[in-house]
Amino acid sequence: MGKVVPLLSFEQLAVPDELRSAFSGFKEPTPIQACAWPPALEGRDVIGIAETGSGKTLAFGLPALAKLIASPISAKKSKGTTATVLVVAPTRELAIQTHDTLLALGEPFGIASVAVFGGVDKGGQIKTLQNANRDGKTTRIIAGTPGRILDLVNDGACDLSQVDYLVLDEADRMLDKGFENDIRAIIGHTKQGEERQTLMCNATWPEAVRRLAATFLRDPVRVTVGSDDLTANSRVEQVVEVFDDGRSKDGRLLGHLRNILPKKPVKNAADAARILVFALYKKEAARVEGMLRSKGYTVTGLHGDMSQSARMDALGSFKAGTTSVLVATDVAARGLDIPNVAAVINYTFPLTIEDYIHRIGRTGRGGRSGKSITFFTGDNHERALAGELARVLRESGFECEGLKKFPMTIKKKEHGAYGAFFRDDIPAPKGPTKITFN
Structure with a gap:
């Protein structure tokens, strides 16, 4: 396996000029972007573990856009949804935010995105999926929450059979909320094996996520910024x-x-x-x-x-x-x-x-x-x-004297779905290539 060399400047990034608008206001890539972009742009599976606010959306979003731009589809010739990029997120707000970011990046290239999530009537989202190709734009990105994605798939309104770029954003949170069966079902509707590139973004790297990664990822590159455990933003x-x-x-x-x-x-x-x-x-x-x-x-x-x-x-x-x-x-x-x-x-x-x-x-x-x-x-x-x-x-280098009057015991973490019966010590299969950025 070849060595992964981080991209330390935006100039090293071989992407269309229109995509460079995403970097405006930033001097250099964040560590997660610097290490994730090279293998992701090569088509490798990637696991990104980093604190919140570290730039994970662009870490997986920019390679997705680059892949779509390299294989254009005419909106006039295509029928129905031609989505090939799927981003699964744990909350409506995060799904919408990801959708907005990718929609703005894809607009100069005629690439559109649709957001699907619960809490609203399905009718509008179904209509958007059915009228996915219009005004010269082709909907090739779907960003959504697990329950609504699977609901639309089961209704026959959402076709994931052409998805060859899959992102599980905050996979640790989705598993902790009990979405594992939904995620596995969704993955089953996408392209399989070597035909699909998969990226997982997490704040932590627990055994439950390792087992999911071992099931669906192929020889992934694992990028850890800081620690595998959840840590507070140092800034x-x-x-x-x-x-x-x-x-x-x-x-x-x-x-x-x-x-x-x-x-x-x-x-x-x-x-x-x-x-x-x-x-x-x-x-x-x-x-x-x-x-x-x-x-x-x-x-x-x-x-x-x-x-x-x-x-x-x-x-x-x-x-x-x-x-x-x-x-x-x-x-x-x-x-x-x-x-x-x-x-x-x-x-x-x-x-x-x-x-x-x-x-x-x-x-x-x-x-x-x-x-x-x-x-x-x-x-x-x-x-x-x-x-x-x-x-x-x-x-994090801070103290609070007032807390010392309370018991200083540390409670064992319980899983959101399995409670105190959750086993977090079951060995996972052999791990992926790891890049650590301290």
């Missing part, structure tokens, strides 16, 4: 404030907003600083949102009780900078790339330390620095997570 300053009770949270939250948000509005809303506030429950998120609105802040919410269109509108206004504060549950914790998030404030601690790490990863993205502020009361589930939180802080 995010972590501050934990311990409360005796939660009654003073509102006052402390308002104080942080006054300190972080600019006193005067900026000329360009897109350049405005934003603050992402996480709450654990939907009702709590709605209450905090209402409280902040009553104090004069431009705020919106994002949680499971909202319709899909309302969720997309809320996310859109926050990304555009017309809304300075977004109060969300953990539906916004994974994968979302929102510019200029100055700080993440954990109003309530999440149920797992993994969700904490993903939450704070919404700031400090794209090589920028960020800040997270976490309110910790030690109530209910929080006390049991104090030891794990202290470990994460310590590994």
